[in-house]
Amino acid sequence: MTNGWTDVANTDVVLVMGGNPAENHPVGFRFVMEAKRHRKAKLICVDPRFNRTAAVSDRYVQIRSGTDIAFLGGLLNYALSHDRFHADYVREHTNASFIVKEGFSFADGYFSGWDEDRQRYDKSTWEYERVADGYARIDKTLEHPRCVFQLLKKHYTRYTPEQVASISGCTAEEFEQAAEVICSTGRAGRSGTILYALGWTQHSHSVQLIHTAAMLQLMLGNIGMPGGGVNAQRGHSNIQGATDLGAWNMLPGYLKVPRANWTSLAEYNRANSPKPLRPNSLNYWGNTPKFMVSLLRAYYGENATHRNQFGYDYLPKIAEGATHSWGYLFDEMYAGKKEGLISFGMNPVAGGPNSIKMIEALGKLKWLIVAENFETETAAFWKAKELQEKYYGEVTDPENVQTEVFLLPASCFAEKDGTFVNSSRWLQWKYKAVDAPGNAMDDQEIISRLFLKLRELYEKEGGASPEPLLAMDWSYANPVSPSLTEVAREISGKDVRSGRQVPGFGALKDDGSTLCGNWLYSGSFTEAGNQMERQGQSDPTGLGLYADWAWSWPANRRVLYNRASADADGKPWDETRAPVRWKGNRWVGDVPDYKADAPPEANGAFIMLAEGVAKLFAPDFAEGPFPEHYEPAESPVENLLHPNVGDNPAALKFSSDLDPLGNAEQYPYVAITYRLTEHFHFWTKHVSATSELQSTFFVELPQALADEKGIASGDRVRVTSARGSVEGPALVTKRMRGLQVAGKTIYQVGLPIHWGFLGRVKGPLVNNLTPSVMDPNSGTPEYKGFLVNLEKV
């Protein structure tokens, strides 16, 4: 979240789209209700299903899954054509005034630079025109025909209310009524927020979808404002923290894992320290060398020296152009190219796309290590055929599965201390209450024992390149089970000579004199103690910032981009909702997202970007600098905007024999997956109360479709996709209706996800059905808007 849960109470308009907080984040949803109650805020809900968020909304619009960009693009067009955008904000705080190079174009579904052979874009025309010193040319009147503002306006003129309606299946009137409320925040003195979740991230065009949301919020002047922002609700207790601490291509703190062509630390630093694109850009990523060297110093301790580039060579280097995200992992595993997999608290057979492919892929490993609280479908993948023959009749018999599996009992949240980061970016410390049951072990001890044993083996026997392993610092007071407090101190960072904790990332150096495990968390554990433990209640601004409760990254800042809540002279857009104020020599209020003592006119408000302002036009993404509506990979209709280019041309697809895609003739219905209030993912089927509350998988289908098929509620139905099937009782509902799209009636089918072949209650894994088609930027699979057929059993 750019803002946070408590901040939602400050809003005037809530757009919930691609999420269902009333059911899936019910406790967070109370801030929406507070805004409604105390500020008379309006709630708009846009969703394929009339869910319980919709039930308490002021306006609800039903749309077809996968058409969100059309809807949001329509909102951009509405704001522009009805003059409902915050013009001063747009001019001051976005790249609307930046002029794009000649040669940039969009026609018939493609931006300039599409390479048909390589199936990817050459992005050389998606660039700003430059003046001397490499700065971008701008036109603050926003009139230059090639300035971002004019290009954006032109791009979205096609997204008329009628076009939005015919793509998404709502009516033009429903769209306009919602647009009127949402775009009412496009001026000083009004704030609007967007809450989203996996209904947005699980598409083959999800990153551009969220980019559209950010563009809309920028056009309306809602970024940096209390009661504003783009807010991902997030579905796991520490999904934010795990991401902050790395991924296949990320080191902690969103530093990049080196590529093979950055052969030295100097080259790495050069490639990752952007040059400012405007004279007033603070360009904070220019500090990359300080963060990187401090990280290397934390990783390699005394083994990180000037002489060896602080251990830079020890880090693995990714081949240029290579990707190691989820889809590739399982595709390569299925092709027999992986030997081993280690899983800590993750269940790909249940939670990944295309379960049958996952099961067959795991069967090609030599070994699998799983650390868990309960036996999971992943650890027991070899039991799938025996336990659910009807779905897995074709998978390999267990006798022929040669994978050696270790299932390790791990302690649960209550049995160890440490930090979870919630979706507000708050690092909240928790304490250990009890020991783990039986011989279950803390995860830190499992990891450490494996590490120490491997180090011992390499010391004794040698082997392939032991250096990176032997150089890694593990000098904890108790190396077998490091205290998480000690680890938290290392993450926050210290001065190497004095041993004192650093006050924050401003103190980090690129000369090896500081160490820091994640610069974004620097300041979370200072000489004053563990800031994440704090439980202070004060809220002097009355804006729900709660600066003394826990600790928020970065720098305990509660509202990201808060400098943009004021105009060029530092005057707040809204005197009643100013997170920061300029007091002549410094900013007060929230921790400013700006240099604390720099006057308002000194720098652009978006200090992390080379532009110094926010990007409406963003050449960073795979499929274009502006978002465009593309259909899901499996779609029942052609793309009404450009029939020759249906789905995202850059989407990630795989071609194994277990990756077929279906067509609308065989699979005419659009399926979506969702969660229920009573269950958490695939865990609570092991808990008796929640299993009693929702014991059974079901298939939610519209009344009209049920009538057509002669299905009544409770009848057993089978849902099939090109990849697999599920069976369960029908829940015939009025919550979804037939949608009129391109002259056809399109029906959608809803599938809750929480069951599997293990647990107190059992049922089919919905991911038997889902495709391994992914967004090209994020690698997230398209769980929403794939095609199925449905029959009475």
Place this chain on the structure above:
Amino acid sequence: MPSDVEVTRRGFLKTGAALATTAFGFDLQPARAAARELKIARTTQTHSICPYCAVGCSVIIHTLGDKAKNVKPAVVHIEGDPASPVNRGTLCPKGISLKQFVVNDQRLTEPLYRAPGATAWKVIPWDEAIDKMARRIKDSRDRGFEPKDARGRTVNRLDNVAIIGGCTDTNEINYLLGKFRFSLGILTYENQARL
């Protein structure tokens, strides 16, 4: 764990009980509060965070037996923490049944091993499991480690072993997992945020 949590919470309950009245002309609250006091009387209270979604509700874990000799403390109750500005003592149906997640006869308590081709788990001692796993990892690493690429550049990478997970675990454990990953040179490292 902060000991003042106890005082604050008790005070909160008492205040709530004193202020409550009902439309029936008599007050059910004191009786309810008394029953609740019994359930959590003499417990040790530990501040924690719900492990489910990312709203980040604070919970109080009540344990009994931790002050008695030779008795293993047991979780007897988990409830929302009124001190948290996020949840102010409230919890959803999942959070309110957290005790059944922690104290649960389906929890794994011993390392289990499945040999190639086997159709059942076998209990295995920890030391043997660690030895075997370290051997498997080392063998794979020794076979697959790539110190230099085809162009002779130092790449120190391993692409035949992957690590996934972390979203259910603390920052500190994720950080250690990262160190473990880089000590081996593992490229593929993914978590639930991808899905």
